[in-house]
Amino acid sequence: MATSANPTRDDFAALLDEQLGTEAEGGFEGRVVKGTVTAIENDKAVIDVGLKSEGRVSLREFARGDDASTVKVGDEVEVYVDRVENADGEAMLSRDRARREAAWDKLESEFGEGKRVEGVIFGRVKGGFTVDLDGAVAFLPGSQVDIRPVRDVTPLMDVPQPFQILKMDRRRGNIVVSRRAVLEETRAEQRSELIDKLTEGQVIDGVVKNITDYGAFVDLGGIDGLLHVTDMSYKRVNHPSEIVNIGDTATVQIIRINADTQRISLGMKQLESDPWEGAGAKYPVGIKMSGTVTNITEYGAFVELEPGIEGLVHVSEMSWTKKNVHPGKIVSTSQEVEVMVLEVDSEKRRISLGLKQAQRNPWEEFADKHPVGSTVTGEVKNATEFGLFVGLDGDVDGMVHMSDIAWGISGEDALALHRKGEQVEAVVLDVDVDKERISLGMKQLEKGAPAVGGATTSGLRRGEVVTVTVLEVRDGGLEVQVGEDGATGFVKRSDLGRDRDEQRPDRFQTGQKVDAMVTGFDRSKKPNFSIKARQLAEEKEAVAQYGSSDSGASLGDILGEALKGKS
Numbered sequence: 338m339a340t341s342a343n344p345t346r347d348d349f350a351a352l353l354d355e356q357l358g359t360e361a362e363g364g365f366e367g368r369v370v371k372g373t374v375t376a377i378e379n380d381k382a383v384i385d386v387g388l389k390s391e392g393r394v395s396l397r398e399f400a401r402g403d404d405a406s407t408v409k410v411g412d413e414v415e416v417y418v419d420r421v422e423n424a425d426g427e428a429m430l431s432r433d434r435a436r437r438e439a440a441w442d443k444l445e446s447e448f449g450e451g452k453r454v455e456g457v458i459f460g461r462v463k464g465g466f467t468v469d470l471d472g473a474v475a476f477l478p479g480s481q482v483d484i485r486p487v488r489d490v491t492p493l494m495d496v497p498q499p500f501q502i503l504k505m506d507r508r509r510g511n512i513v514v515s516r517r518a519v520l521e522e523t524r525a526e527q528r529s530e531l532i533d534k535l536t537e538g539q540v541i542d543g544v545v546k547n548i549t550d551y552g553a554f555v556d557l558g559g560i561d562g563l564l565h566v567t568d569m570s571y572k573r574v575n576h577p578s579e580i581v582n583i584g585d586t587a588t589v590q591i592i593r594i595n596a597d598t599q600r601i602s603l604g605m606k607q608l609e610s611d612p613w614e615g616a617g618a619k620y621p622v623g624i625k626m627s628g629t630v631t632n633i634t635e636y637g638a639f640v641e642l643e644p645g646i647e648g649l650v651h652v653s654e655m656s657w658t659k660k661n662v663h664p665g666k667i668v669s670t671s672q673e674v675e676v677m678v679l680e681v682d683s684e685k686r687r688i689s690l691g692l693k694q695a696q697r698n699p700w701e702e703f704a705d706k707h708p709v710g711s712t713v714t715g716e717v718k719n720a721t722e723f724g725l726f727v728g729l730d731g732d733v734d735g736m737v738h739m740s741d742i743a744w745g746i747s748g749e750d751a752l753a754l755h756r757k758g759e760q761v762e763a764v765v766l767d768v769d770v771d772k773e774r775i776s777l778g779m780k781q782l783e784k785g786a787p788a789v790g791g792a793t794t795s796g797l798r799r800g801e802v803v804t805v806t807v808l809e810v811r812d813g814g815l816e817v818q819v820g821e822d823g824a825t826g827f828v829k830r831s832d833l834g835r836d837r838d839e840q841r842p843d844r845f846q847t848g849q850k851v852d853a854m855v856t857g858f859d860r861s862k863k864p865n866f867s868i869k870a871r872q873l874a875e876e877k878e879a880v881a882q883y884g885s886s887d888s889g890a891s892l893g894d895i896l897g898e899a900l901k902g903k904s
Contacts, residue, residue, distance in 0.1 A: 341542050344834055346639060348363050351633060357412035357808070357875040359600060362720050367572065367790075368418055369416070369418075369435045369438050369439065370386050370387075370414055370415070370416065370418055370419070370699075371386070371413055371414070371415055371793065372385055372387070372392075372413070372414060372415075372416055372430070373385050373387035373411065373412070373414075374408055374409065374410050374411060374412045374413075374414060374518075375391065375410065376410060377396070377408075377409070377410060377786060378393075380391045380395060380396050380397075381394060381395055381396060381625060382394050382395075382396060382399065382408055382414075384414065384416060384430055386416065386418065386428060386430065388418075388428050388736070389538060390428055391428060392416070392418075392428030392429060392535065393430070394430050396408065399414070400529050402555055405686070406498070408747075409694055415435045415439065416430040416435045417430065417432075417435040417438060418430060423804050425431065429717065432720055432785050436471070437472045437473055438471035438705060439472065440470060440471045440714045441454065441473055441474035442471040443471070444470060444473055444502065444505065444512065445505065445507065447502070447864070448502045448505055448808075450660075452501055453499040453500065453519055454470055454499070454501075454502060454514070455469050455470075455471070455496075455497055455498070455499055455500070456469055456470040456475065456497070456498070456500050456521065457469045457494075457495055457496065457497055457516065458477065458490070458493055458494045458495070458496070458498075459494065459495060461490075462476070463870065464478060464479060465477050465478040465481070465482075466479070466482070466490065466494075467480045468500060468514055470512065470514070471511060474512070475500070475502075475512035475513065475514045475586070476511070476512065476513050476514070476872075477500070477513075477514050477515070477516065478513065478515075480517070481503075481514070481515035481516060481518070482516055482517065483516065483517055484520050485522070486516055486522060486610045487613065493516075497518065499516075499519050499521060500514040500515065500516055501515045501516075501518040501519050501522075502514055503515050503516060503518070510765040512766075514832070519675055525599070527559055527560070527784065528559070528560045529599070530600060531557070531558065531559050532560065532594060532596065535557070535591055535594060535601070536589065536591065536594075537591050537592065537593060538590065539590070539591045540588065540590050540591075540608065540845040541557055541586070541588075541589060541590075541591065541656035542558045542564065542586055542589075543555035543556055543558070543587055543589060543590050543603075544584065544585070544586055544587075545581050545582065545583050545584060545585045545586075545587055548577050548578055548581065548582075548583060549577070549585065550566075550567055550576065550577075551565065551577075552564050552565040552566050552567075552568075552569075552577055553577045553580075553581050553587075555587055555589060555772050557601070560599075560601065561601070562589070562601035562603040563600070563601070563602055563603060564577075564581070564587070564589060564603040564604065564640040564870070565602065565603075565604075568592065568602070568603065568604035568606055568607070569581070569604075569605050569606060569642075569894055570605065570609075570655045571606050571611065571612050571613075571644065571645025571859065572608050572644040572645045572647075573631050573639070574633065580605070587605065587705070588605070588608065588898070589603040589604060589605055589606045589608075590603065590604050590605075590608055591603060592604045592607065598842055602646060604748065606645075606717060611645075612643060612644065612645035612646050613645070613646065613681060613683055613686050614872045614884045615682050616646065616681060616683050616688070617683050619724045620646075620678045620681055620688060620747035621678065621681075622675070622679065622680060623677065623882045624669045624677050624678050625675060625676070625677050625678075625695050626642055626675070626676060626677075626678065627673060627674070627675050628641055628642045628648070628674060628676055628677075628690075629672070629673055629674075630668050630670055630671060630672045630673060630674060631670070631672070633664050633665050633669075633670060634664070635664070636651065636652055637649050637650050637652045637655070638655070638664045638666055638667075638692075639655075640666050640674060640676055640747045640806075642866075646688070647688070648676070648678070648687075648688030648689065648690040649687070649688070649689060649690065650668075650676060650692045651666075651689065652664055652689045653783070654679065654690070654691040654692060654693055654694065655667050655668070655692045655693060656693050656735075657696070657698060657699050657700075657732075657773075657802035658699060658731075658733060659732075667692070668692070674692060674695075675692075675695040675696075676690040676691060676692055676694075676695050677691045677695045679688060679692065679694065680737065682890065689855060698770060699731035699732060699733045700731075700733060700768060700770045700775070701733055702769060703705040703729065703730065703731050703733055703771050703775065704768040704770060706710075706730065706764050707730075707768075708727075708902035709765050709766065709767060709768070710727070710763050710764060710765060711760060711764070711765050712763070712765075713727075713729055713730070713735070713762070713763055713764075713765060713777070714760060714761070714762050714763075714831035714837070715728045715729045715735065715761065715763070716728045716758060716759070716760055716762070716864070716887060717755055717757050717758060717759045717760075717761055718734060718757065719755065719757060720752060720755060720756065720757055720900060722739075722751070722752075723738065723739055723740045723748075724736050724737050725737040725755055725761070726743075727754070727763060727777060729775065732756050733775060734775070734890070735763070735765075735775035735776065735777040736774070736777060737761075737763055737777045737778060737779050738776070738778075739751055740827075741766070741776075741777070741778035741779060741780055741781065741829075742754070742755070742778065742779050742780060744780045744783055744808075745809065747811070750817065751780075760844065762776050762779070762782060763782070764777065764778045764780045765777060765783070766777075766863075768806055776894045797819070797824060797855050797864050798855060799855055799856065800854065800855065800856075801854070801855045802852055802853070802854050802855075802874070803852070803855065803866075804850055804851070804852055805817035805818060805819055805826070805828075805849070805851060805852075805854065806817075806820075806822075806846065806848065806849070807819050807827065807845050807846065807848060807849045807851070807852050808848055810842050810843065810845055810846070811831075811842060812825055812842065813829065813830055814828050814829040814830045814832070814833065815827065815840075815842060815845055816826040816841060817851075817866060819864075822861070824864055824867055825863065826855075826863050826864035827863070827865060827866070828853060828865075828867060829865070830863060831852075831858070831865075831869070832866070832867035832868060832869045832870065833845075833868055833869065834868055834869055834872070835872045835873060836868050840869075851868060852868070853868050853870075853871055854866065854867050854868075854870040854871040854874060855868060856870050880897065
């Protein structure tokens with residue numbers, strides 16, 4: 338229709354309708370709309386969505402998987418309007434895009450509600466796999482495929498299965514899903530159901546699935562329990578593989594069930610009789626037994642007396658003579674040893690054992706073989722500032738005090754005459770079994786020396802006053818001898834006199850004879866003498882004898898008369 342040079346009101350209305358229609362059609366772009374299939378032409382469906390022109394969509398987009406398209410004329414379908422009109426004047430429509438948009442809407446709703454979604458693993462990409470979520474493509478990381486690493490994912494591909502959406506970003510088109518989260522949730526539900534059916538103390542069969550250094554995991558029919566190495570047997574178990582192997586069927590008892598952590602503790606030894614019952618009567622203190630060394634530590638060695646019963650030999654109870662030595666240098670693992678039971682605590686399941694107590698005390702044995710006065714030979718093991726240590730039979734040491742090394746010289750000079758490693762001969766002066774000490778003398782073997790343990794020495798009594806000859810004058814006192822060939826002894830400086838000016842060794846000379854009292858004997862049975870004690874005893878005797886006199890004499894007069902009688 339031709340328009341006049343001056344348009345009418347009707348002409349303006351027609352132009353406005355045309356403009357409004359164009360804008361309305363433009364509002365279709367980027368939206369999912371419903372349309373009707375009007376024809377099927379050359380593997381394409383012609384669809385009318387209410388625009389000025391129809392659009393064409395490949396039948397392939399209507400197919401699901403390998404199934405052929407079933408769309409037909411007259412069907413109402415949803416499509417995505419990409420453009421209202423292309424160069425050919427047709428609407429640009431997409432069934433795939435419509436499906437994706439619909440899928441995103443649904444997925445966002447399900448993600449917000451925390452629901453699981455169904456999808457199909459259909460491809461591999463770097464770091465994981467692609468999953469079709471009914472039109473939307475999601476990424477499945479390799480770590481989220483299963484609870485445990487999966488070597489071959491082929492059986493899981495192209496199979497509809499549930500997934501959990503971990504995160505999604507519609508603007509970027511990113512969706513990350515997890516199959517593992519679904520499995521863990523399902524497993525937790527199954528574990529809860531199974532745990533509800535189990536009770537502590539219940540005996541059940543299971544299959545060993547895995548073995549570690551600290552125990553074995555046993556499948557109880559859908560739920561695992563830990564059989565700790567300490568609950569496998571009453572006897573010592575170095576590694577769980579000594580008791581069970583993967584795939585074994587094991588009869589176990591449920592020891593504990595932790596409902597919060599859903600952990601189950603299992604035991605096998607609980608099904609056996611406890612060897613510690615009646616252990617106190619079976620292993621009385623003092624009994625000697627044979628056992629096998631099972632473990633060695635810095636503080637001792639464990640000895641198995643029977644399967645399930647172990648005792649500790651503390652390092653202090655391992656040897657009579659080897660002190661401060663690592664137990665591994667005394668015994669070895671698997672060695673058969675004889676031990677003595679020292680203590681039993683059945684409640685704490687502890688037995689204290691002694692290795693050295695099962696052997697004879699070497700000091701007792703030495704005393705029997707080498708009585709006081711006998712001669713022994715040994716090697717100088719060590720020289721100290723006070724004497725020599727000599728190695729003797731039975732792996733024991735004896736000590737020669739510096740004063741018993743040689744006659745006529747000081748102890749320091751005598752020590753200088755001997756060296757470590759030297760073979761020496763000595764006489765046994767004393768053996769103290771309780772204190773584990775052996776006293777030796779070397780000068781007693783010199784020609785003319787008094788016999789050790791003989792009649793002269795043993796004949797002296799504490800408190801007896803005898804005449805002694807000064808053999809040597811020292812700073813600390815006098816070395817003296819009873820008679821011509823009697824016992825030798827010592828008078829300390831403080832025992833040389835009652836008064837301080839009398840307590841000077843230099844007022845005596847070698848060969849001088851003095852009276853002294855026997856005050857005791859040292860560890861080597863040598864007598865100790867005291868001039869001071871003799872003087873005090875004489876004063877006491879004088880007071881007792883003359884103190885009751887009515888003569889009116891003074892104490893000084895009495896003592897003077899008493900001492901005259903002694904001269």
